[in-house]
Amino acid sequence: EFKGSSIRLLDADTRSLQSGITTSDAVLEETAETEFVLRGAERYVPRLEQLALHEVAPSRRTLETARDSSNFAVTMTGPGTIDNIVLREIADPELAPNEVMVEVAAVGLNFRDIMAATSILPDELENDEAYWRNLGLEFAGTVRKVGDRVTNLKPGDRIMGMGKGYLRRFAKIRADLAMRVPDGIDLIEAATLPTAFLTAHYALTHIGRLAEDETALIHLASGGVGLAAIQVAHDVGARVFGTAGSDTKRAFLKKWGVDEVMNSRALDFADEVRSLTRGRGVDVVLNALSGNGIDKSLECLAPFGRMVEIGKRDLADDKPIGLRSLYRNNAYSVIDLSTLPVEREKLFRQLLAEVEAKVAAGAYKPLEASRFPASRAAEAMRMLSRALHIGKVIVTFDEPSVDIELDLGAQFAVSAQASYLVTGGLKGFGVAIADWLSQKGAGTIILANRSGVPDAEAAAAIDIMEQRGTRIIRAALDVTDAAAVDRLIEEHAAGDAPLRGIVHGAAVIEDAFVSQLDAGKIDRVLRPKITGGWNLHVAVVEHDVPLDFFVNFSSIAQVIGSSGQANYTAANSVLNAIATYRRGRNLAGSSAAWGMIAGSGFVARSEAMTNYLDSVGIKPVQDSEAAAALSYLLRARSENLGFANIDWAAIARTNPGAATNPRISPLLGDRTGGRSRIQTELAAAPREAWDDLLADMIRREVAKVLKVEAIALADDRKLSELGLDSLSSFELKNRVEAQVEVDIPVAKFLQAPTIA
Ligand SMILES: NC(=O)c1ccc[n+]([C@@H]2O[C@H](COP(=O)([O-])OP(=O)(O)OC[C@H]3O[C@@H](n4cnc5c(N)ncnc54)[C@H](OP(=O)(O)O)[C@@H]3O)[C@@H](O)[C@H]2O)c1
Structure with a gap:
């Protein structure tokens, strides 16, 4: 109300008053500070901090798993970046009469987890059941409790299965959807089995109808589904061709008994397939390649050949394919295992029984895997997102103690x-x-x-x-x-x-x-x-x-x-x-x-007051x-x-006193006066300096995404060589967009993969 005058608050104790210099400093000093607490020679000034609700009491505790049977989940504070992964205490699952509670030993990660974590699954983000809160699609573990009507399982049984939200210590599953883990396979190995084998078995034997004297081409064969598909094809008695994206992965496939190994990143695999099969082609293609990889794979089909699609990207993009590629009695089928339990439950249960029997008979064996304990789940997610792994990436729940966040809301x-x-x-x-x-x-x-x-x-x-x-x-x-x-x-x-x-x-x-x-x-x-x-x-x-x-x-x-x-x-x-x-x-x-x-309340009763507060940036909360x-x-x-729900940019505009007060400006964080750090820097710098400033900002964000030192990032170094791929690009896109408030198509990050 008094814009011209400067009012300061001083809270001084006797000792500070005795050292008069400090006091007069506080009164006369040229500073934006308006409030001081003087204690002896110490001077304190107030700062406000903005936190999400769950952070207001960031109390953590160490959970000793042997002595304490509390539940916790590997979940996220919000979707968007893998940095948001946290371990948080949660309640035990409530069991329906046909469900069992399982103590999870290990969880196999899937690309869908990464997609959920980095917000590539936008439709699912809105409600409480949001996928990023419930990561983990498959598990292996031990039954601890059974619902009243469960007859096929008892506490102590070792099981595995798939569903949603298994990245937690105690989870639940419907008893009739669990598979048993046979003796001789430990539970951590068993966590590699469910989605990879259910997918590969369904794709090759049900949809692909792969037969003994036939040949299958398995793309990205060093991944989880790929390695499982090799075993399924070998079990059928078929000949196996495989593609993979690096020398290490191709060498691994050769060791694994893949008959012919090709490069998934070059499109000449189609020519190779034709020459290896004397122009005939293969009977079944298990495809996860995108773009031209799809057309090239269709070219590989022999007469009566079947292509089974497990990729999603081109379906979402509505990519056209030429029907002539199916001319010779060919079929192109798409599978999405996640819909089966809901839409084809009987078929799903049949698949569970078949895979369970194959695992018990030793025909399907646990896959190569990289393991991370739950406390390092974020690293596991990063490894999977960069596709550096072979087989599966597994998160284990076997640490004697874990540091977890408390669930204050529930408590x-x-x-x-x-x-x-x-x-x-x-x-x-x-x-x-x-x-x-x-x-x-x-x-x-x-x-x-x-x-x-x-x-x-x-x-x-x-x-x-x-x-x-x-x-x-x-x-x-x-x-x-x-x-x-x-x-x-x-x-x-x-x-x-x-x-x-x-x-x-x-x-x-x-x-x-x-x-x-x-x-x-x-x-x-x-x-x-x-x-x-x-x-x-x-x-x-x-x-x-x-x-x-x-x-x-x-x-x-x-x-x-x-x-x-x-x-x-x-x-x-x-x-x-x-x-x-x-x-x-x-x-x-x-x-x-x-x-x-x-x-x-009194504001809700007054439309004028509601409108006024809204206009100055104080937004309603129900x-x-x-x-x-x-x-x-x-x-x-x-x-x-x-x-409160506050639009800080509006506050900065309408309440300059608040925006320039150092007590409040930290609330604007990197957003001084409603702007991000880079926006402020750009506004203050001449046009010629903009490229360098933007490069610095991108370098900082790249460093955060790739977990490297910013200083080590040369402008012309290909980011893909440093590990930036399509998924981490999404994370980078989210971060850069938050800084510049401009929508940038993710393709930009993929097409021009250097900082410059
Ligand atoms: N509504 C908002 O948007 C908002 C925002 C920020 C903070 N707040 C705070 O939230 C609190 C509730 O606000 P509100 O919006 O619900 O206000 P409200 O609707 O005006 O209600 C205030 C209540 O206080 C009672 N009251 C007043 N003097 C009293 C006294 N001497 N002894 C006992 N009761 C007395 C009133 O009842 P009688 O007059 O019948 O005694 C009335 O029930 C307030 O402290 C307010 O500062 C509200």
Whole structure:
């Protein structure tokens, strides 16, 4: 409100005041800082930090697997880059009567996992079942529990199978979809079997109908499906040709008994096939090549030849093929194993039985594999994404101890045998909070305002909570009345449903510019928040109430400043201080600074206020979502947290005071004034310098993707030689796009694979 003047806050202790220089420095210094804490010779300045919800309490623990049977998953904080892989504690699976819980020994990774992790599977990203949260399509492990109706398996049985979300210590599978692992194959080896052999067996014997006197051409034969297909073809008695993309891989295939080995990266394999077969061609092609590789493979078909497609890219791109290539009684079939369990369950079960029998008979053997323990799952994903491996890449769950993130959201619990007080709970956002407590299983909720009477919306919500079985007490309580607060707390301090949590949401809003504020406006806004909060604190201390939480409701206005709300921000600042004061005394204490709440509360009731906040970059968060965020905020290590949806670029535009304040600018992170680091650099530099700046930025991002030193990356070095392939290109694309905010087709990264 006072743009021309500079106001500084100083918090000095006696020692710092004695060394007067520091103090006058803080007052007179030419600096953008506006707040200082002086402690002796030390000077502290505040900085805000922006975190995703699950990061607010990044508590981790070491899980000793021998002693602790907690579950954890290899999952992601979000899709886009493999860097986002984390190990996180999760609940045990809930078993349906026909399911078993399996302790996973190892998981085979598949390209679909990489595609999900790097967001190439966009359709599946939206809901809770998002693929990137549930990586791992196949496993081998030991049955630990069985559902009530399971008769074919018992605890201790060794099984393998496929599905979704197996990159976790304890998972579940329908008992009739599991295959047994025979004695003599260890579980880690067994994890190489399911998808590779189910795919190869289905492709070659069912769809390809490969016969004893025939020849099969297996593309990318050194991969998981490829190596399995060689075994399947040999089991049938067929002759096998194979292609692979490197000398090492081709040498490996020769050792493995592939009759003829060719290069998958050159298109002359078709000529080679023709000359090796005296112009006749092969009977079955198992294809995973894309583009021209498809046309060339079709050229390899003998009369009555069958091509079985397991690639996806050209189907998605709707690549045309010439029908003449099928002229001589040929067939071109596409298979996608992942749809079988849903759309052809009987056939899928038949495949499971056939592969299980072949494995038991020793006809299908575990594949060559690279192994990584779960704590190094990201490395495993990178290896697979760069296609440097032979056979399978396996993630094992055999470490004696693993460092995992705690699942704070799931761990926050309220009790059915306790009561919880929500001040301001008979109207507005407090009702949404009460509903959340009720859904979490709170036994009794005391909702208080001055009259004890809910408004119409609250009354309807209370009906629902009561139907759910929550006991609701409507209390007439003026929180500014210390004696009344004391009586209410005393009444609920002990007994059948002792008080265990307080949400202090009572508030009166009377916005006015500083020049218009009078004693009444200040008093009416400050008292319910400050006096009310303090009265609650004094009463719970007085009656010795051991609270699990005591949270004051503050506002983002307090965090970034807000014209016309000096009284409100002052009140909220004191609520923060009360939370800090309580924490300092080892008592439960938090303050939650909310952004714009949609669905209920004083902002939602005012269209003008909603539009204004939206225009300055404070975007709505649904009340139920905000309430659910409390699960995290209340367990966080820091007592003063905000939860808001903010468009920082808009804040920087409309609130220059906030954007230039060093307390807030870290929130803009690499995005000073709404811009990324590179955007700021470009804006400040002459046109001639842009190429170098952009090259530096790309070099930094390449270094992150390829996990190499940026300094070692020459501009003209081919990125493909450093390991950049189609999948890591996607990761690079995501990163570069985030910096420059321009859509870049991934082909650009593939076509011009140098930094220059
Ligand atoms: N809504 C938002 O977008 C938003 C954003 C940031 C922060 N917040 C914070 O969230 C809290 C709830 O906001 P809201 O939007 O739900 O406000 P609201 O709808 O105006 O509700 C405020 C409640 O406080 C009660 N109250 C006021 N003075 C009281 C007193 N002396 N004793 C007991 N109760 C009293 C009011 O009831 P009576 O007047 O009937 O007593 C009313 O039920 C506030 O602390 C607010 O600062 C809200």
